[in-house]
Amino acid sequence: MSDPHRPSKAEIITPDQYADRRSEPRTNCDDRGALLFLSTHQVVPCRIMDQSASGARVSMAAIGDLPAEIWLIDLDQNSVRCGKAAWSMPNRMGLKFSFVSSLKPGEAKPAKVPQEVYDAWKRLTGQEDHPDQDDDVLYFD
Numbered sequence: 001m002s003d004p005h006r007p008s009k010a011e012i013i014t015p016d017q018y019a020d021r022r023s024e025p026r027t028n029c030d031d032r033g034a035l036l037f038l039s040t041h042q043v044v045p046c047r048i049m050d051q052s053a054s055g056a057r058v059s060m061a062a063i064g065d066l067p068a069e070i071w072l073i074d075l076d077q078n079s080v081r082c083g084k085a086a087w088s089m090p091n092r093m094g095l096k097f098s099f100v101s102s103l104k105p106g107e108a109k110p111a112k113v114p115q116e117v118y119d120a121w122k123r124l125t126g127q128e129d130h131p132d133q134d135d136d137v138l139y140f141d
Helices: 015-019 115-124
Strands: 027-037 042-051 055-060 070-074 079-089 092-102
Touching: 027 055, 027 115, 042 070, 055 079, 070 092, 070 115, 079 115
Parallel strands: none
Antiparallel strands: 027 042, 027 070, 042 055, 055 092, 070 079, 079 092
């Protein structure tokens, strides 16, 4: 049975048109980032190629199995995002976010950001707490 209201020709979608069929537009960028896999404590340096509030495309060295939960640390924007892989290739991946939080140097960790994610952000941005080595030494004149 044919539907008289349905066009007789199929819509042809080229790969470049398919990439633009997202729920919201992406902004091109070249931010420094890191993927953090809490399940294995693995940190993978990456470049954030484009991003939106709900997702991003990243490039990285080839990686093996991907965990269900992936944290993306954006070192240039001081933010962390939690999500999962929407698609992956040997050295590129699309992420779909379920949580986003900004981080501010010198301020306390946001409540919903796991301590390991916060510590990785501080370490990767050079904000690690370094105990003063002279604290245990007293000098007398």
